[in-house]
Amino acid sequence: MSLLLLERAQNGETTIRPRPGEQYRFHFDMSKCIGCRCCEVACAEQNGNPLEVNWRRVGEIEGGSYPFTQRFYLSMGCNHCLEPACLTGCPVNAYTKDAPTGIVLHSADACIGCGYCTWNCPYGVPQYNDARGVVGKCDMCFGRMEQGRAPACVDACPETAIEIELVNIAEWRGDHQAANAPGLPPAQQTISTTRITLPAEITPQLRRADYHRVRPEDPHLPLVAMLVLTQLSVGAFLGLGVLRPQGPIAAVAALVVAFLSLGASTLHLGRPIFAFRALRMWRRSWLSREVLAFSVFAGTAAASVLLPGLTAVAAAIGFAGITASAFIYIVPARPAWNSKSTLADFYLTALVLGPLFLAALGVQTPVLAIAAASAAQLLTSVVKLIAMAASEEFELRASSRLLAQDLRGLLVARLALLIAGGIVLPLTGHAGIGFAPALAAELLSRYLFFVSVVPRNMAASFFSREAA
């Protein structure tokens, strides 16, 4: 698909069309923007989007002290990155980077509504449309550009603060410093192509207007269930492989849990019927790999009920699945997830819950191992919290603030339940009873994992749409 000429009669320019090695990009002039938000409204009208979906957003940054106060605005659609993280993570190949124009396009038809791109983009560009069950994003008004017209935001700006221009891809890859601005995540991660003109005299300490407004994120309850239950099941198969209990009851029970969890995961999707498509991009997407690994795990685990020799194989594949799960979350755009502690956390859940599950079914389990895994899990949580609180990164500090303030009650409950179910009860000979509180602890933990993450994003305005 090729773009026609982009004619800008008022400038007398007749052709600005990317040559090979070039692409379109936005230019945003922060020194001109007056924060009128015309671009946002024009974008919503252009695309007929509902209120919750904002393909173009205006944020505010502020610094200095009165009367030498500085206030500036950021206006952002998609940055049509050279390394689009949305595209890389997508399990169904719904994204394409249009070759002639460099525009990052998204296909609603291909999309299954997993929302993984919304976790990968450090700018919050792809947004899940709940009414449709699919994601959508700014496509630089591709349809208008094809007609030689400017995008709606460019057309609407009374200050000509937003423009479309061309960028030489190789040069930009070498130096994309101009994509950085206060109130934006570092451009390096995805090589945003948006060029930003900063005001001449800008103070370095500009703070985002939404600095104090950190809100818990979506809990993704189907994923809470899916993660904890797959980990439980994998842990149980590991336990079965090691302990080799009599009879098929425990194995069947663990298998039922595995299938339940995989079923639960499809509830997370906006389009569950197309869940199978998620296998497609296993070469590139951790999400595809997770789906693949757990599918094979489930199959092998089922076979192991009849052929117990496969139990250890199933467990090994299961751990591969858990690894893939963890790597889904280890993404730079979500700093609180982006560490090896996510991997440790997921493994340890398997090691705590698997044996306790077997214990609850009457299998003899080594309580010291359970207690040790639980203690390690506790340590992981506490160390992570402390590390986040001491971090330089705003998003990590904000996550720790959420956990320590808004979510403190749940955090304390989780730690207490884990101590009770994973340490005290097993060590006092009640490992079987310990399973329920430990399961509750890990479900709570995963809930907190989702709600306490503070994504990287552009600075927003002072208000949240919902009441603070």
Add this chain to the structure above:
Amino acid sequence: MNLKRLLGLDTLSADYAYADDPIWGRTAASRVADRWTKTTCGYCSVGCGMLLGTRDGRAVAVRGDADHPVNRGKLCPKGLSEHHTLAAPGRAMYPMLDGRRVGWDDALDTMAARFRAIQAQHGPGSVAVISTGQLVTEEFYTLGKLVQLGLGTTNYDGNTTLCMASAVSGYKRTFGSDGPPGCYDDLATADFILLIGANIAENHPILCQRLEENPRTTLVVADPRRTKTAMLADIFLPVKPRTDIALLNAMAHVLIRDRLVDRAYVEAHTTGFDELQQHVAKFTPEFAAGITGLDADVIERVAMLYGRAKAGFIGWTMGVNHSTQGAETVNAINNLALLTGQIGRAGAAPFSITGQCNAMGTREAGFTSGLPGYRKFESAADREELAALWNVDGGRIPSKRGLAYPDIIEAALAKRVRGLWIIATNPVVSFPNHNVLMQALESLEFLVVQDGFDPTPTSAMAHLVLPAAIWGEKEGTYTNSERRVSKVNAAVAPPGEARPDFDIFLGLAEKLGVRDELFPGWNGPRDAFEEWKRVSRGRMCDYSEMTYEAIEASGGIQWGGERLYADGQFPTQDGRARLYPVEWQPFPEQPNAEYPFVLNTGRTVEHWHTRTKTGVVPILDAMSPRAWLEMNPRDARRLGLRPHDRVTVLSSRSQVDGVELRVTEIVAPGQVFMPFHYVEANSNRVTQSAYDPISREPNFKQCAVKVTKTETGAKRWKI
């Protein structure tokens, strides 16, 4: 949600489809119109030209008119979403009498009978009328005649008094007439611009286009608050609240001291120079520095920049007008323009930027603070002329103005006014000292509210509600800040039984038995326009050569041409403009130990006035959903308040609860700011009953308050 959607087979792709509009290109299919109606925006007085798109008789989109000289295709966020107001929930649909739906006949019969009965018992002035800046000029003209000659009361005023009255009075005192002398292009050509008490980046963002075109100008912004506009300034003057007169007088002092006065202009075209010179002698930059909090040398520098400018522009809005010294502050501004001859030339003007879309129309034709056509109540000749034009007895034209808006409210409280008709305005949110207003409205025997929305906080108190058409549903003209008369057209039918205000006025005239006398043969706004052309002929606001067709074809016609007073001739007795010595006074309610903060009020770009329209446009409501209070971090720290806390703002009158705290360096220590749009957190609960003795405009801008944390039972964390 249906099963297909739950499974993911249906992604509502039809709802999100794109289509090609023949004019505008690819856009959401839901925004493709089958008809475009040329019109003018119905929000503020910038007067942007737009096209309102309809499909199957429903409004689906608006587009800025690229050929329009004012906005050149751009619109602000309110304009860009204006079509959503038309089919919004909460539109007034049917006449409602005491909460019951009635027919129009009943409604207008009752209204005429009740008002006549009150007048019979308590005199003609016991019925009063408060209108707006939002009707078309044809309606203002009709309403003025109806009220003053038909209903027979002079107690008629409009929202203009809460907004532009100080500019009107100031212009009249200096130049002999109302009428902003400059135009928007002056912003693009001036080499010096002083914006004083004007946050155009927030309130008139489309005007910022002119600033953007003029990068070589020196932009000076005087404001106690570091507004969006202040961020655009080359020089920001962080004046203490309401000290602008000291600043302006000191500028006059420097101009005179340093011989930057255009002596020839002053001698040829003004009176009062000696008195002014004497008066401003004491306003040395050092003296003014002590009052304003500015550095003396900054004041000198700004004065010199203005004095030496080839074309100097001074623009203002509510920071000047909303004051007990509003009219005088306008005089102090006009003094500077006259001293330097910075008037009547490209780029040179003392320019009042107006508020509502047709506040100018009511000033020209409205018959409230003056007779139609900028005629004066006091002038026997003006009265006779008008009487002759109308073919009525001269004695029927009142010789003095009736009660102004705040005095109508006071009279209602004292039961001197017992019947009140409020048209397209919402005093329950917009009028100062809310408690007093509520008592006044509750004291009325009969309150009629005519509005496009119902209930509004004001219509909720009415005995009779008359449902009116709004912008997009009726025809006429608006005049913008630069005196540009623009055409307004109907694109859709009003909802339910709502009628254009014009039809309601004629309907009431009929019931009052004055229709044939006052409006003979009238059927539509065009009839009013034709008469108004005759009435305005030869006046400063002369419409006599205009036609609807010519107005529409040209994107509006400025009466008086691009600029007024190019010849230095002023519509005063002696043809000269008057220099006024203006004394600076501290604002009336100073902060004290109990109420230590100065509260400033204002607007935000997403909303307009009392949100009856913008509050029902989902995207605007979501962008700025509730009121906030700006407080400097030093004060917040001292009070132990944190960002996003809910706070209570208290004055000696009342309090506003649950305002979201924004801790910010936008405001100075000791000052707090909140927007006035929100009925849910109404700043006018705490503002005061203090009015400019000349213009009667309220002092909305400064009052003494304290701020405490709002006690709520709710837990802070909710998931």
